[in-house]
Amino acid sequence: xxxxxxxxxxxxxxxxRVIACLNEKGLExxxxxxxxxxxxHKKEPFLSLSPFGQVPAFEDxxxxxxxxxxxxxxxxxxxxxxxxxxxxxxxxMAIVSVWMEVEAHQYDPVAMKLAWELxxxxxxxxxxxxxxxxxxxxxLGKVLDIYEARLSVSKYLGGDVFTLADLHxxxxxxxxxxxxxxxxxxxxxxxSAWVADIFSRPAWRKFLELRDQK
Amino acid sequence: xxxxxxxxxxxxxxxxRVIACLNEKGLExxxxxxxxxxxxHKKEPFLSLSPFGQVPAFEDxxxxxxxxxxxxxxxxxxxxxxxxxxxxxxxxMAIVSVWMEVEAHQYDPVAMKLAWELxxxxxxxxxxxxxxxxxxxxxLGKVLDIYEARLSVSKYLGGDVFTLADLHxxxxxxxxxxxxxxxxxxxxxxxSAWVADIFSRPAWRKFLELRDQK
Numbered sequence: 001x002x003x004x005x006x007x008x009x010x011x012x013x014x015x016x017r018v019i020a021c022l023n024e025k026g027l028e029x030x031x032x033x034x035x036x037x038x039x040x041h042k043k044e045p046f047l048s049l050s051p052f053g054q055v056p057a058f059e060d061x062x063x064x065x066x067x068x069x070x071x072x073x074x075x076x077x078x079x080x081x082x083x084x085x086x087x088x089x090x091x092x093m094a095i096v097s098v099w100m101e102v103e104a105h106q107y108d109p110v111a112m113k114l115a116w117e118l119x120x121x122x123x124x125x126x127x128x129x130x131x132x133x134x135x136x137x138x139x140l141g142k143v144l145d146i147y148e149a150r151l152s153v154s155k156y157l158g159g160d161v162f163t164l165a166d167l168h169x170x171x172x173x174x175x176x177x178x179x180x181x182x183x184x185x186x187x188x189x190x191x192s193a194w195v196a197d198i199f200s201r202p203a204w205r206k207f208l209e210l211r212d213q214k
Numbered sequence: 215x216x217x218x219x220x221x222x223x224x225x226x227x228x229x230x231r232v233i234a235c236l237n238e239k240g241l242e243x244x245x246x247x248x249x250x251x252x253x254x255h256k257k258e259p260f261l262s263l264s265p266f267g268q269v270p271a272f273e274d275x276x277x278x279x280x281x282x283x284x285x286x287x288x289x290x291x292x293x294x295x296x297x298x299x300x301x302x303x304x305x306x307m308a309i310v311s312v313w314m315e316v317e318a319h320q321y322d323p324v325a326m327k328l329a330w331e332l333x334x335x336x337x338x339x340x341x342x343x344x345x346x347x348x349x350x351x352x353x354l355g356k357v358l359d360i361y362e363a364r365l366s367v368s369k370y371l372g373g374d375v376f377t378l379a380d381l382h383x384x385x386x387x388x389x390x391x392x393x394x395x396x397x398x399x400x401x402x403x404x405x406s407a408w409v410a411d412i413f414s415r416p417a418w419r420k421f422l423e424l425r426d427q428k
């Protein structure tokens with residue numbers, strides 16, 4: 001049994017973020033499934049690991065964490081000497097932090113609404129809300145305009161190298177690129193090249209193999 | 215003229231977060247007002263500093279940042295040897311990070327909706343939406359139940375000392391405690407003691423003097 005445990009399912013974008021990060025670091029872990037269909041994440045003992053009842057919960061020996069972006073930061077710092085660096089230092093780290101916040105506050109709320117409507121609702125046989133789709137496609141287009149400008153001066157969002165600022169986008173991007181929302185990416189060449197680049201990372205392909213096996 | 219510049223207004227909770235952090239560090243800065251009423255934040259030259267058109271924008275010499283929580287992290291790290299530490303290290307920092315993410319994802323979206331309805335809309339002479347208030351009061355109550363449990367085992371959210379995880383709450387708390395939402399805090403003794411403690415900090419009182427002068 002590995003020292004690191006991730007409680008969650010690969011379909012969860014937040015759990016996927018943590019697994020992608022562990023893969024970048026080449027770390028072994030146990031994925032402990034949480035039966036979200038029966039509401040296991042809203043009951044004890046899961047709530048003792050993640051009091052807001054959200055996956056993933058994370059354990060590294062005695063340390064117990066929740067909130068996916070706090071978990072990835074911990075992994076990147078604690079295992080700084082393993083695998084891909086994923087962080088920077090000093091003023092370069094400040095720029096990485098800006099784009100990590102952009103992912104969390106500008107991109108993710110919009111991308112998650114679209115992923116829910118266009119990828120997950122059809123998967124669960126639920127009716128898509130066209131008004132929500134239209135509103136959020138317009139919003140995502142505006143966000144991607146700013147990404148296009150950023151990626152015209154910098155290969156990755158946080159700077160010249162791949163960092164957590166890029167990695168945190170992978171799970172939602174992976175859903176969106178299999179839906180009609182793909183049309184928002186195609187006319188933006190720098191964004192498209194960035195998506196292709198980060199999708200091709202071995203650590204992400206390893207995650208997809210895990211997700212598709214489940 | 216100070217080396218550090220904050221572009222924004224003290225009424226903005228995001229700008230307030232950055233100013234409170236600078237005060238904790240005892241750093242001098244210039245506050246450069248942004249005329250949000252005329253939409254100055256949605257036009258150049260402001261957009262070159264903050265491409266999503268949100269205050270605050272921040273400059274420290276040549277370094278230009280946006281996103282308030284990235285700015286506070288930069289200040290806390292870059293000026294680590296000045297004033298209040300605001301961060302931790304190793305596994306303790308991982309716990310601080312968890313509660314910084316909780317503020318951003320669990321508390322702030324709900325608190326901001328209530329601050330808008332109950333404090334800012336009346337300030338601007340706009341009609342309050344009672345349904346939004348009721349929905350978000352219920353949500354905030356559930357968040358504060360988890361805070362009450364956390365603050366029963368730890369003096370501050372991130373651990374035994376005041377950190378950014380606490381500081382980031384101050385601007386919205388300051389609005390909410392002057393509204394009917396105060397009733398959500400009063401029955402929760404640990405949360406109430408925590409609010410009183412962080413409100414009493416000299417750095418926060420210094421910010422309030424600045425806000426009330428404007």
